[in-house]
Amino acid sequence: MMFPLSNPSSSPESQIKKPKTPLDVRRKDSFRSPKAFLAAHYPSINQPRLCLFLSIFFIQILLLLALRSIPRSFHHRLHHFPAPVTATTASFSASTVKEENSCEFGEIFIYDLPSALNHEVVNNCDELNPWSSSCAALSNNGFGPVAAGISSVVPENLAAAWHWTDQFVTEVLFHNRILNHKCRTKDPSNATAFYIPFYVGLAVGKFLWLKNSSAEERDFHCEMMLKWVQDQPYFTRNDGWDHFLTMGRISWDFRRSKDEDWGSSCIHKPGMRNVTRLLIERNPWDYFDVGVPYPTGFHPRSDNDVVEWQDFVRNRNRKSLFCFAGAKRSKIKDDFRGLLLNHCRNESDSCRVVDCAGSKCSNGTSIILETFLDSVFCLQPRGDSFTRRSIFDCMIAGSIPVLFWKRTAYDQYEWFLPAEPESYSVFIDRNEVKNGTASIRKVLERYSEDEIRRMRERVIEYIPKFLYARPDEGLETIKDAFDVTIDGVLRRFKEQEQPGYRW
Numbered sequence: 001m002m003f004p005l006s007n008p009s010s011s012p013e014s015q016i017k018k019p020k021t022p023l024d025v026r027r028k029d030s031f032r033s034p035k036a037f038l039a040a041h042y043p044s045i046n047q048p049r050l051c052l053f054l055s056i057f058f059i060q061i062l063l064l065l066a067l068r069s070i071p072r073s074f075h076h077r078l079h080h081f082p083a084p085v086t087a088t089t090a091s092f093s094a095s096t097v098k099e100e101n102s103c104e105f106g107e108i109f110i111y112d113l114p115s116a117l118n119h120e121v122v123n124n125c126d127e128l129n130p131w132s133s134s135c136a137a138l139s140n141n142g143f144g145p146v147a148a149g150i151s152s153v154v155p156e157n158l159a160a161a162w163h164w165t166d167q168f169v170t171e172v173l174f175h176n177r178i179l180n181h182k183c184r185t186k187d188p189s190n191a192t193a194f195y196i197p198f199y200v201g202l203a204v205g206k207f208l209w210l211k212n213s214s215a216e217e218r219d220f221h222c223e224m225m226l227k228w229v230q231d232q233p234y235f236t237r238n239d240g241w242d243h244f245l246t247m248g249r250i251s252w253d254f255r256r257s258k259d260e261d262w263g264s265s266c267i268h269k270p271g272m273r274n275v276t277r278l279l280i281e282r283n284p285w286d287y288f289d290v291g292v293p294y295p296t297g298f299h300p301r302s303d304n305d306v307v308e309w310q311d312f313v314r315n316r317n318r319k320s321l322f323c324f325a326g327a328k329r330s331k332i333k334d335d336f337r338g339l340l341l342n343h344c345r346n347e348s349d350s351c352r353v354v355d356c357a358g359s360k361c362s363n364g365t366s367i368i369l370e371t372f373l374d375s376v377f378c379l380q381p382r383g384d385s386f387t388r389r390s391i392f393d394c395m396i397a398g399s400i401p402v403l404f405w406k407r408t409a410y411d412q413y414e415w416f417l418p419a420e421p422e423s424y425s426v427f428i429d430r431n432e433v434k435n436g437t438a439s440i441r442k443v444l445e446r447y448s449e450d451e452i453r454r455m456r457e458r459v460i461e462y463i464p465k466f467l468y469a470r471p472d473e474g475l476e477t478i479k480d481a482f483d484v485t486i487d488g489v490l491r492r493f494k495e496q497e498q499p500g501y502r503w
Contacts, residue, residue, distance in 0.1 A: 105490035106192020142172030201248030313398030372397035
């Protein structure tokens with residue numbers, strides 16, 4: 001994540017002045033030796049001592065130029081893992097640096113929905129989960145409790161930026177941030193985009209695990225929202241094309257096709273067809289689904305927090321080649337996560353394993369973060385669905401993800417990840433792992449120190465895009481996941497204004 005040193009218009013090539021007359025190619029011969037050069041251009045210099053002095057001086061210049069072209073050396077660490085870069089550097093991709101007061105793609109109007117569709121849902125936090133209260137998870141504006149005891153794992157002055165954040169709180173995080181966005185307008189006639197602050201994921205969550213919940217209960221809040229929003233003149237004007245909302249769960253939780261099936265049918269409801277939906281897992285074949293990063297535990301308070309964290313993970317001494325944190329799914333035939341657990345245990349000299357059976361890896365423990373910080377690579381199979389929060393936990397720790405399904409990341413988060421998957425990750429065919437024709441360890445050992453260093457730096461460069469910052473107005477100059485999302489939505493709505501774009 002490097003700040004651009006110059007913009008394309010001021011590239012070195014554009015600043016080089018071209019000679020008005022062609023160069024005399026015969027001059028190349030005069031550079032074959034310092035003595036010949038001096039004799040040709042300064043015939044009066046014939047004194048041996050002076051010639052010797054000038055020859056030595058000329059050779060020193062050549063040596064200096066040659067040395068400048070040699071890359072800096074790095075100290076070798078234990079094992080074969082690349083050494084950390086000790087310099088403190090701010091490294092960001094160009095797309096993560098804010099432009100001052102820029103609303104070039106338009107402004108956002110936020111609907112004032114009935115409180116039953118957002119605030120009351122949070123106020124009834126004791127009822128959102130059939131097993132326990134969700135009030136702690138929704139505290140601190142959705143960031144959750146401050147992560148107590150984590151200072152033994154992270155830099156002490158960054159400990160306060162860590163929270164035990166639930167993975168299903170993006171609806172609350174986005175609503176709080178968008179209320180303070182620089183491109184918010186209170187005049188709907190000036191708006192390019194309209195935000196619907198509906199907490200649909202939180203509202204439906206309590207019904208997903210109740211065996212006796214009805215289809216009507218699971219669709220109740222969604223139908224209430226659609227009835228309200230379809231009465232708004234700016235919704236009917238463009239049939240919802242310029243409207244968007246956050247749905248804080250995976251897409252499949254809102255795609256029920258039959259009453260007896262899992263989840264809500266919200267996405268299939270009339271009125272939702274053209275609304276852009278921000279989800280932690282998208283349906284890759286639905287244009288209106290946009291994948292956004294799962295919330296993790298790190299919520300920087302300033303640009304400084306981001307830079308310091310990047311340096312911390314960049315210089316971390318990683319003792320394990322790879323790691324895996326997860327639990328078996330015994331009810332799933334040919335459970336791949338169980339296979340990886342066994343594989344990792346069999347490679348215990350190279351792989352660090354965390355068995356997340358029961359509640360060992362729930363919020364309130366730093367064992368997963370510590371494992372990712374200590375490992376060069378982290379194995380990332382699919383979760384209960386195609387994606388899992390762990391891939392972002394892994395990359396925030398500066399570990400390189402190893403993927404086995406393309407839908408786990410490559411087909412999900414195009415606004416947030418590099419366009420070249422091989423630049424930041426490793427892909428291994430899961431079938432080759434299953435049938436024993438591929439050894440994960442051998443695949444990873446083929447990467448050289450330089451390749452690992454480049455891949456890790458790419459991961460570190462993109463860390464801001466995975467974060468949800470703590471301040472309501474965001475960070476000073478760095479774009480986080482929220483900023484990248486809003487830029488993407490506004491850009492998309494501008495594109496939709498082109499003739500023939502909408503269907």
